[in-house]
Amino acid sequence: MTHRIVVDLANxxxxxxxxxxxxxxxxxxxxxxxxxxxxxxEEPAVVETPxxxxxxxxxxV
Amino acid sequence: xxxxxxASTTTGLVQSADxxxxxxxxxxxxxxxxxxxxxxxxxxxxxxANLTATGTFGGGVITSGTAVASTSGTSIDFTSIPSxxxxxxxxxxxxxxxxxxxxxVQLGTSSGIESSxxxxxxNQTGNSISSAGVTSTAGLIISLTNNANIIYGNMTITKLTGxxxxxxxxxxxxxxxxxxxxxxxSKTLGDVLDRIRITSGNGTDTFDAGSINxxxxx
Numbered sequence: 001m002t003h004r005i006v007v008d009l010a011n012x013x014x015x016x017x018x019x020x021x022x023x024x025x026x027x028x029x030x031x032x033x034x035x036x037x038x039x040x041x042e043e044p045a046v047v048e049t050p051x052x053x054x055x056x057x058x059x060x061v
Numbered sequence: 062x063x064x065x066x067x068a069s070t071t072t073g074l075v076q077s078a079d080x081x082x083x084x085x086x087x088x089x090x091x092x093x094x095x096x097x098x099x100x101x102x103x104x105x106x107x108x109x110a111n112l113t114a115t116g117t118f119g120g121g122v123i124t125s126g127t128a129v130a131s132t133s134g135t136s137i138d139f140t141s142i143p144s145x146x147x148x149x150x151x152x153x154x155x156x157x158x159x160x161x162x163x164x165x166v167q168l169g170t171s172s173g174i175e176s177s178x179x180x181x182x183x184n185q186t187g188n189s190i191s192s193a194g195v196t197s198t199a200g201l202i203i204s205l206t207n208n209a210n211i212i213y214g215n216m217t218i219t220k221l222t223g224x225x226x227x228x229x230x231x232x233x234x235x236x237x238x239x240x241x242x243x244x245x246x247s248k249t250l251g252d253v254l255d256r257i258r259i260t261s262g263n264g265t266d267t268f269d270a271g272s273i274n275x276x277x278x279x
Contacts, residue, residue, distance in 0.1 A: 004138060
C-alpha cells in the first residue's frame, strides 16, 4: 500500500498513514494514466502521405 | 511596594508583606521575577528548557519540529502548527524522489490541505544553463527535472498579513552536475495555517532519500 508520513508537532510523533482504498485507487489510476502517456510518447507518430496523383500524359511534340 | 521573597546570602530567607497584590522574587535583594496584575516580568537572563505557548504569543522563540527521513511515501505532513507562527523554514537535506516531477509544498488549515490558488515559480541555474523555470498553482514549487536530482537547502514561508503568506526558496541541487535552485510564491489561505505538506507535483512520485524538518517561530 502507498502511504504518507505525518509529523505531529504537538507531541513530536511520526506516523506512517496508509492510503485509504479510495486514495489507493486514485493513485493506481494516476500511475496507469502516466504509463499510458509515456507509452504514447514513445510510439512513432504515423505520418500520412498524400496519395500520389497520376500525372496525365502530355502530348509533347 | 510588593510582597517580597528575598534569598539573602547572609540571612537566608527574608520576607516582607503588603496588600499591593504584587509578588517579587529576589536574589540577594535584587528582584528577578515580578508577578503583578498585569502579568509576569523577569530581569536578567532567563533560561527556559522547554516552552509551550498557548493563546497569543509574543514570539522570539524558534522551535524545531521533528526531523523525518524522506525515504518513503508520497508526502510528508507537519501538523499542529501553532496559530501564532509567523515564519516557517522547511529544511531539505539530500532529498530526492523516484520521478522527475517537481516538489510542491502545500499549506493547509483545520479543513485540510489546500491544493489550488497558489502563485509559484522556480528555476535552476548553473553550468552555463538557466532553465526556463516552472510554475504551479497547486503548491509552492521546487523545480526538479529528473529522478537524479538531490536537493539541499531551505524554503522560507512567512506570514504577510492575516492568512496571506509569501515564500522564497534558495537551494543547491545535485544532478550529476551542480545547480543553484531558486524561486518564490504566495498563497492566501481560507483559514488559519495549521499544517504543511511536502509532496510531488504529480502526486505519485515517492520520496527515496534524505531528511526533512521544519523550524517555526512567532
